[in-house]
Amino acid sequence: MRKLLIAGAAVLAVAGCAGGATTEPSATTTTTTTVPVTTTPAGPTVTDAQAQKLCSDIDAQLQNWRVQGPTLGRAGLNILVQTWAAESGTINLSVFQDRALVDRVTTDSCADVRTQAVQELAIPDLASGLVGI
Template identity: 50%
Template structure:
């Protein structure tokens, strides 16, 4: 009987790890296809397929072409700050590589809780910097320092 209880307890303790692992794998799979097919020019090709103007497109102009900046309520902004704040010390200890994985997981969990706006956030990564600059600039500055990135948008994968 004690063996069964021990196994059950072990599974309960590891459940969050399984959920996070599944989320990271799903995120990796979802982002993996978009990095190669998102280019307007196939790899190894010297001429673009089509161009609307003479200038090449960049990711920032693609975001602007979609035309939607993500708008976030004050409550959602506070929730993001509250999710990031307790992780700052972990990120300092773990280093930037593991910290960025944790940042991605936190941002996607936050986006999911706030209307499932994950894809919108990936399309407008700068929303993280806009929201945190307005609501919790101290948390933003500490996160940028701990993760060794120029801004929070740079830490998001996808």
């Protein structure tokens, strides 16, 4: 029994020298991040009158672009589209955010004029010819 008491005292003495560190169970932290889903409202709709104006403006320039060549013609396309967008008011920002809008409008309203313009300007689509927009 005496050996048991001495062994118990030795265990307590060693435990007392252990530096007082205690082991606590590790806590698990779970973080949940919620990402808000936002939808971009549809841009202003191009009216039939606005679409026809763009088509007639491009059609009126086709002969000039044939004479001037693709390089000067593309500069003319930029001026034409910027003027059309500014005159159209609410679609101005839409054209700057989405140059392909010009292709969609002309494809729907005057595909033949669009095709001629693309050929004369030597570009794959009208959006490709718009710089600075």
